[in-house]
Amino acid sequence: MYSNLEKTPRHLLVCEKSNFKNEKSRHGIHVENHYFNYRVSVLIPECGALPAGLSTIGSSFGKYYLVKNLPVYEIVEQQFLDLCVKKGSFYALSYNTRIDQDNSAALIPAGKLILSVDKDTYEELGLEGQQSQYSHKAVMRHIITIDLTDASFAPGTKKYKRVVWALKEKKPLACDFLMAWHPSGEGDFSLSSYFAKYQCKEHTPSVSTKILRDIPSPVIKSGELKGKPEESCDSQEFLDWLGAASADIDCNNEASSFLSTYCCPEPSIVMGQACLWTVTGFLLPEKICMLLEQLRHYFDEPKLAHWTALTVHGFADSPVSWGVAEHGFHKGGENLYNFVIFRNHDYWLQMAVGTQDGCPP
């Protein structure tokens, strides 16, 4: 009777296991290619206080900027490309724009400007782009990708003139931008002084620490990604449990309870305490790599914990997820990944995406 109502939009979960010391391990590439990160959480079992190394990295996450009502042509101008984009990794993402409704823009460190625009804007802009992969019969969204570092985009070329004219005169696009810059060498360029004529405000990522007490946690073994009955839980069950722990959801319910029957997956053990540390803001992949390295070295000294977890949430309204893979928002905009780091340098990497996303790399 309800067969049509029982369909749900598709979602994908990729679970990988490997070892950090493995030469072919791609853990660094996965982190580096996930450009727009909103929140990073670290869960350390059997830990009552934040380790010193983590709090140092937390304070080094670096500032990011919110520039209000910035015309998009400003980040395409040659002067800006020479001073900033070509001298480091520059990240920019439109703020407060919904990828399923509004026009969104992003600039990734490879020097590519990605505009995700609705049908009317696309026709008015007149720039070459592609239909959104997730269009149905009526194409409502187009993606325009401009490689700003390409030779054909040098100042004076036809392409450069057309792009600047389209963004400046034909259909001026402006939005609030979140931006951050990671220089590749020494430099005295400052985003706040370059964009001083616009409302440019500096922000620092917010950090919070919480100690969880007496929580049941699933038993996991690094070599058993699919789990083993009576011995260890599988990676999906662990990911769900991690969500419950992060959201402070009670895992001690009974099957007969009226409110909730959610329980920790079995087999499980009770953790006396655990440290949940969260950083929120516009976070750069370079800093997340440093954090991952720090967590790898957490087990250099003997610890009670068998594993630690690092979760990274992407921006729901980013036009890309990993690399230049198109990202959309259907019922949700999740594009997150989670590392489970074990004592013996093994790791699990779980990458989860929603409906309007390709399979993670």
Place this chain on the structure above:
Amino acid sequence: MRRHDTKDPETATYERLVFRNASDYHYMKISLIFEGGNIRLNAAHFKQLIISSLRELYGEIGAALPFDVLKFEENTLSAVLRVYSSALVRLWSALTLLGGYQGQPCGVRVVQVTPFLLALSGNSRELKLD
């Protein structure tokens, strides 16, 4: 004579699994909003309210739809629900059409819906910098 080499602790070999629609459940973060007044209700009342809306829309079979209230905050009247993926549409439609509680008009705002519980802890649409 065979030499016994000292073995390094066993390290994991590379393995990759891809799951399509693997999550049996969907999770919803919702907020109950009243038109006015200080209405207080506890988690049990809140669940009963949703069950009555399901009953109104889908009858007794609908009212028997299993869902969990994983978390409920009395101060903000916000909750996290868990429901089987096959029942998501029925629950969501019942929440949409939920109109009142004890004579007071109210509505449910659905803040986030996801098949991954972990995604509820990182919703970038909550970022407010102004």
